[in-house]
Amino acid sequence: MADPVDGTTAAPPTTPTAAVPKATPPAAAKPAAKSKADSAEPPDKMRRRVIWGMIYGYLGINLLMFLRFFFPRALYEPNTVFNIGYPADFSLGIDQRYLMTNRVWIIREPDRIFVIFARCTHLGCTPEWKSSENKFKCPCHGSGYDSEGVNFEGPAPRPMDRAHVAMDATGKLIVDTSRLYMDDPRAGVNQFNDPGAYLPV
């Protein structure tokens, strides 16, 4: 619009405009929290650990094998010759006190003592004495032996062997399981009455 005084044209009034917020510089991006993937070990490091683990395992096994040489796999067998005491220490019947240690039964009869080696003549298992049935019974395949160790049932082909028994100078009984006496009807051999297969008492 023209000013009537000085003929100038006044600038039209300006309407206040909404204050434009000052652009603020973007805040420095915060470092993102370390993701799990970032914190995981790098694959190279992991691989190196696995390889070292395998190497240490291998060396450890070799060390154990080396130390094993100092402990030979020896089987400690009981002495085959042993003292079982005096005849009077045995009452009539089957005595099992040397079964676990020496694998024998001591049989005391009214006029003799003999020693049965507790090995089944079928395949070598250790039979059990069944006092209620008055017989030895093999748990492996069922062979049965009477109270003198003579087979009567099952696959056992012959009686159980008897161990050498003798009396020493002091009157004690000495058993030797490295000297066995057998009765094998198939071979026509019977050593049960040989000297040493029993001891008269």
Ligand code: FES
């Ligand atoms: S080993 Fe005794 S019956 Fe077979």
